[in-house]
Amino acid sequence: MTVELDEPVTPGEPPADSPIDAPAEAPRGRVWSRRVIWSWVAIGALLIAGVIAVLLMFDAANDRYDSAIGRYSAAAVEAEAQLEQLQQAEADATYTSDVAVGVLAAAADGYTDAAAKADLAVHGGELAAALESDPDLAETRIASPPRPESRPFWITDLDREAERWGAATVRVDASSAAFEQRTEALDAAEAGVVESGVVFMGTLPASAAAMDAATGSARNADRIELHAAIELIAAIGSSWNLDAVARVERYVAAATAAQASHAAEEAEKAGPLHDRRVAVEAFARSIAGGVLLEFDWAPEVNGYGFDGSYAGTATWTAADPGFSSITLTDSVAAMWPDNGVASLVAHEVGHAIVSKCYGEIISPASPEENEAWATAWAIGMGYTADGNGESIYGRPSDELIEKSKACR
DSSP: OOOOOOOOOOTTSOOTTOGGGSOOOOOHHHHHHHHHHHHHHHHHHHHHHHHHHHHHHHHHHHHHHHHHHHHHHHHHHHHHHHHHHHHHHHHHHHHHHHHHHHHHHHSOTTSSOHHHHHHHHHHHHHHHHHHHHSTTGGGOOOOOOOOGGGOOOSHHHHHHHHHHHHHHHHHHHHHHHHHHHHHHHHHHHHHHHHHHHHHHHHHHHHHHHHHHHTTTTSOHHHHHHHHHHHHHHHHHTTOOSHHHHHHHHHHHHHHHHHHHHHHHHHHHHOSTTHHHHHHHHHHHHHTTTTOEEEEEEESOBTTBSSTTOOOEEEEEEOSTTOEEEEEEEHHHHHHTTOHHHHHHHHHHHHHHTHHHHBTTTBOOOSHHHHHHHHHHHHHHTTOOSTTSSHHHHOOOOHHHHHHHTTOO
């Protein structure tokens, strides 16, 4: 039997036709699993990246929203502060304007300094115009920032609200600037009125004093009221408030009454004896020690006044400020400045001046004491001619004459 042997095989090498020479195939199940895994990994990575991107977009939108709200909040705080200042400025300006209007209305022409009044009127008009320029601006309402719970959620809503509050910030900033500008204008106009008003009030004492000097013949009651009004004007000084209106009104009313009273008294003195009557009254006031005197003239007093006779009477009131009313016959003026009638006038002023010295130097309790005092006072003043009272009431004591010299 014949046996055929294969070719010798080198140890460690497979035969030529051995299956090992064919390409090796990886198991199909393992290759597919890796691909699926990496696909899912990629998808997961994309999802995570997308979520992160969305989160970042949400975060940026929230930042934009918070930034817009923050800017608005700061602008609103500033605007509220400016609005509060404006409201105070309007209140102050309105008050000052009211004072100016009242003072100008009360300060009738002829009773106050014309130049000072005109200057006050100009500044008052400027303030009135400033108040009328935009009277509703102080009524502006500043919206409050949104509450935290009202925050939008979606990005588009956040951006829309951020844009809306950004626009609101622009408007509020503009309002704040307008508030500040109006406040400055009102403050400047008000300062002009106050300064002018203080100057005007400062001129009143001189105007009032001139008015008092020009109404010397007015009745005592009118002069007393005028003096009281002048004292109030002096007391208020340079203050500028509604009290100034009341005091100017009182002064002008008192001055008006004094003027009317003075004119009436001057009319009564009119006639051929006018100048002498004025001279007699001026003399009496010059020795009366500041006591207010008013005069009446009559053809007859106590049965005297004719055939070369003359007479007079006087009343006195010790109530502050002390005043007197003196009545003289027309013959006193006709015979002026005869020593006799001058002594008579001095005697009547002696009665009047009791109102100044009552209780401290003299307290006459009877008509006799009154006449003795008036006679002593005339003698003490150097008026010794017949008419001083001595020929009718007798000579007063030297002690009383000396005592009278302390009352001037």
